Amino acid sequence: MDSSQQIDIFTSAGHLFFAKNFSFQMLEIGKQVNVPSEEYQSQLLAASSDSSHLAIVITFNGRGILSEKIPSILHKNHVPTVLISSTEYHPEIKYYDYQLFLSSKENHYKKMSSYSTRLSLLFVLDTLYTAYFKRHYEDNIEKKTKYYKKMTGE
Template sequence: MSVLIKLRDQRNLSEAENQVREYILRYPKRVLEYTVYDLARESFTSPATIVRLCKKLDIKGFSRLKVLLAEETKYFQNIKLNLLDTTTIEKDDSPGAIIDKITNISIKTIEETRVLVNEEELLRVARLMKDANIIDFYGIGASSLVAVDGQFKFMRIGKNVIVHQHYDRQYVQAVNSDASHLGIIISYSGETKEMLQIAGILQKNGTPVVAVTSSGENSLNRIADHNLFVTAKETVFRSGAMASRTAQLYVIDLLYAIYCSLDYDEIIQKIQKTRIDQVK
């Protein structure tokens, strides 16, 4: 997990904690030379505020935070990632400028999400999918489109996959699930009321829950048994919706490819068999 991305995406911070967050994100290299008292002075806060922020990030103290910052700032510099950069479509942008901005948003969103990818967790989820009798995808709004994409991919390779775009049907789907199912809930915010209700039902039914959600602490990733984290550049009209969809699709693609690698030869045959131009 990237501490810088987690710091940027962290929600529910106090005003003072947010001041520390903004300072670290803006000047990470300076922070490497600071004591906790230096950072408190420069961010107009207190050492206690910095300690509380570290706890919210699940980091054991300011010294550990500096170690993680040292590792990440060098890496982000090498791949030219600016975590504070935002890209918005302006009123007078030309079509060419819009094309360039959207292209940059998509590339940077995938690069940031790659930093969050946990290979072992992806492999664990892929194996759970292989063992499940039924895979249930859940999502509302733009996330429901990602769920449909996941359904089609795994249906092609012979998995019994269910997805409904209307919430009332998703609710029934969850109520009828059991331990032989695997529930994959897609929600960038992790706070969508309907998806939290679905997660609670699945948990009660003994259905393993996988969340595709943001790296910041949220209600969904606290409930889920497994978390696949994504991040999103702020985009277009100062909204992350377009980028979050790109990141979610990217993670589903990774999951699908790793799943296929578990039984490569057999799955390649299934993919060939289900090509549309092969269907008579």
């Protein structure tokens, strides 16, 4: 995350809200994170990415374009890619440089809601943010303070 000029998160459905929250947190310290919300935007962002980007693909079991199409495009463009998925999802690992895991204790079709998936995704993204923030703690505190002062006119 440190060496990337831009971070792009590819996800869908309920995971979008957590990805957008991560994007907001990173923007507070000056790091741009794109979270496309539509399929076409996701494909266009993947196609226009290069090795200066870092891609994070969030999918519980790899449905839709997140299973093959987006990872394949990113791989062809030499984009370093992190997969965040359930422990039961076993994609072609050639597309990913790293894999982080979500709780796999929910059955997609036999559940009331995605409680453990949401909590574990929030934990993973908050951990990534915290680790990134901590690497340059003093600089990030300074940036955050400077941005808020500019916004409030201080």
